[in-house]
Amino acid sequence: MKKFWHIVRHVLGFIGTIAALCASWWAAYYLTDYVYRKFDIQMAEYFRQVLTGLVGIFLLGAVAGIIGRLFHPKRMRGIHMLLDAIRRISKGDYNINLNIQGNEDHPINALAHSINNMAVELGQMEQMRQEFISNVSHEIQSPLTSISGFARALQNDRLGPEERAHYLGIIEAESMRLSKLSDNLLKLTSLESEHHPFEKKAFRLDKQLRSIVLTCEPQWLEKDLEMAASLADFTIVADEDLLSQVWVNLLHNSIKFTPHAGTIGVQLHRRDDEAVVRISDSGIGIAAEELEHIFERFYKVDKSRNHRLGGSGLGLSIVKKIVEMHQGRIEVASTPGEGTVFTVVLPIGTHPET
Secondary structure, X not given: OHHHHHHHHHHHHHHHXXXXXXXXXXXXXXXXXXXXXXXXXXXXXXXXXXXXXXXXXXXXXXHHHHXXXXXXXXXXXXXXXXHHHHHHHHOOOOOOOOXXXXXXXXXXXXXXXXXXXXXXXXXXXXXXXXXXXXXXXXXXXXXXXXXXXXXXXXXXXXXXXXXXXXXXXXXXXXXXXXXXXHHHHHHHHHHHOXXXXXXXXXXXXXXXXXXXXXXXXXXXXXXXXXXXXXXXXXXXXXXXXXXXXXXXXXXXXXHHOOXXXXXXXXXXXXXXXXXXXXXXXXXXXXXXXXXXXXXXXXXXXXXXXXXXXOOOOOXXXXXXXXXXXXXXXEEEEEEOOOEEEEEEEEEOOOOOOO
16 A cells, blocks of 8 residues: 555646646747737747746746745755764764654655664663673673782781682682683673684584593582483584583583582484484572573673682573584573583584585
8 A cells, every 4th residue: 555655646736737738838938929919929839938938947946946045944854863873973962853844755754763762772872881891890890899809818927828729719710710701701792703713614512511421520520410311413614613612611500500419411413414412400499581682691690609610601502602603502401409401403504525
């Protein structure tokens, strides 16, 4: 229906233009004929038609000029609104809502809608930037406060060797936490840029997973966890180093949040042209309302517990980004008190040389 009325407007505009031309020529004809008879001017028919045409063009231009004068202020008012909106956006004011009346298909209206959309998106980006800075400042401030406090405590000459060693251990742990936070921030920033190395090659995914499980053995043996692995043998084409980071982050989370003598499962199987990796645990679980946020930067299901365990809330953000870089997807299912299951689905791909 909208397209129909658009066509109708164009047809009426064309008819109006033809009518204006005819009216101008008609008016010019009778005007020049009146002048010829009034002043008894004798002129060849050819020159009479030329003069009539010129007068018609003059009259048409005059009418168009009058109409343009009538509508010019309204058009300029819309342009001034657009320029004012752009100036406000350049100064950081994204509270823009242009509403220019008139034909919605007019270029000025289309530009106004584009500016409205741009202001909304820039406002969202600014909010994300502020939240990011706030989160980074908070994460950095916490270990710095601990380091500063215990460094002052070490200046007390009456401290015994055991207390001194305990404080030094806390300072070392908080320093490592700061280092890990910095490393994760740099990694996430690099992944989100277009310049991070991304080199696909064929490798055995089952061997990679088995190697990472064995690398994490000291952590899961320390908590007396049962590790159950079921890994089908096949090759995948992907960035081996990046995928290694995915499995390390997911396994470390499972070990971290699974209580003593719990169970962790790692499964790999092929489904058509996809690799499906399932990492499950019998840990503390995640509430349903928290699941949709766990891949957000700095998001922590339990801030006090994550702080005690040294988490920064960036690990799962890195995991999701790497999986998306491989055109894959990651899903999570969890029941509080029973455990969590992360499922990563990746295209197996073909070797770049084939």
